[in-house]
Amino acid sequence: MPNSLVIARPIERRRQSARIHRRRSTEAEHATEKIICLGLNYRDHAREAGLDIPAAPMWFAKFANSLIGSGQEIVPRDTPSCVLRLITIPISHYCEKARWSLTRAGIPYREERHVQGIHRIAARRAGGGATVPVLVTPDGAIGESAEILAWVDRHTAPERRLFPAEPAARGEVERLCARFDEELGPKGRRLMYVHLLDDRPLALRFNNAGVPAWEDRAMRVGWPLIERVIRRLLDIRPGIEVDDEAAVWRELDFVAGLLADGRPHLCGERFTAADLTFAALSAAVVIPPVYGVALPQPELMRAPTAALVARARAHPAGAYALSLFARRDEL
Numbered sequence: 001m002p003n004s005l006v007i008a009r010p011i012e013r014r015r016q017s018a019r020i021h022r023r024r025s026t027e028a029e030h031a032t033e034k035i036i037c038l039g040l041n042y043r044d045h046a047r048e049a050g051l052d053i054p055a056a057p058m059w060f061a062k063f064a065n066s067l068i069g070s071g072q073e074i075v076p077r078d079t080p081s082c083v084l085r086l087i088t089i090p091i092s093h094y095c096e097k098a099r100w101s102l103t104r105a106g107i108p109y110r111e112e113r114h115v116q117g118i119h120r121i122a123a124r125r126a127g128g129g130a131t132v133p134v135l136v137t138p139d140g141a142i143g144e145s146a147e148i149l150a151w152v153d154r155h156t157a158p159e160r161r162l163f164p165a166e167p168a169a170r171g172e173v174e175r176l177c178a179r180f181d182e183e184l185g186p187k188g189r190r191l192m193y194v195h196l197l198d199d200r201p202l203a204l205r206f207n208n209a210g211v212p213a214w215e216d217r218a219m220r221v222g223w224p225l226i227e228r229v230i231r232r233l234l235d236i237r238p239g240i241e242v243d244d245e246a247a248v249w250r251e252l253d254f255v256a257g258l259l260a261d262g263r264p265h266l267c268g269e270r271f272t273a274a275d276l277t278f279a280a281l282s283a284a285v286v287i288p289p290v291y292g293v294a295l296p297q298p299e300l301m302r303a304p305t306a307a308l309v310a311r312a313r314a315h316p317a318g319a320y321a322l323s324l325f326a327r328r329d330e331l
């Protein structure tokens, strides 16, 4: 009986649900397509259920989506029942957005980490485009972090959602997310790349956490080439960091302006996707001590980079982002 699991009601513990002696791995659950059960195999049970005593015990079937191990948590129906794949560049702040939203929603995922360059192959193979994160879901691959947040929200209990149900309020959250995605994300990233590309040992030490060993080696050997490619792709030109820093500070000032009236979050009382997006994308300059992977903290940085991070952290919006990272288990 390939891919089937047979469960007999244990006679000695008939008031309890069937115990399933099996490996608890999700893979095992998903390898099982059909569960064949044996019931009414003792007289008392037939009597207590008000049923006739059958001539022979009864066989019945359940299917894989009803299988749960003894003592395991019952997962609500709209939560994806398999472990999702998340393709990332581990230090990427767009990838942090996706990790944060999935973890917050309690949706299990397996992260597949890659270095810059190789990520394109992994992203395309997974069904996404040229950038990461890519989330592979039972509904297909999603290659935009904003869409990942929206998908996660559809699989989150209404009271925990990151997007308000009311259309005007939702529109406001989406506008803020799009603004941060378009401005703060790319400018903050390029600003930090300019600083870290000048500090190869530090960049390599933190960039490659958790990537396959061969990718780590390839990145180290091919660094001069990879550095050139990154500079070209990000359009890093002399002095660009001055413009980028000004652009990032405009976004920080904008956020500080929203918070100036004393509201706890960017759109009012509730923590929304706008807060999560802002915090995750500002990580490039505030370098939170708590993040999906270890980030190089200022004491390890060269003086100009450490000074940049100190300035960002001292900004009211930077401090707000850090406070969201610090409280993220409660939000």
Ligand SMILES: N[C@@H](CCC(=O)N[C@@H](CS)C(=O)NCC(=O)O)C(=O)O
Pocket (backbone or CB within 6 Å): 089, 092, 093, 094, 095, 117, 119, 120, 130, 131, 132, 133, 143, 144, 145, 146, 181, 189
């Ligand atoms: N709009 C995309 C942007 C994602 C993005 O820019 N990801 C970066 C990592 S931070 C990336 O994949 N860069 C490599 C490349 O563009 O080749 C999203 O929100 O998912």
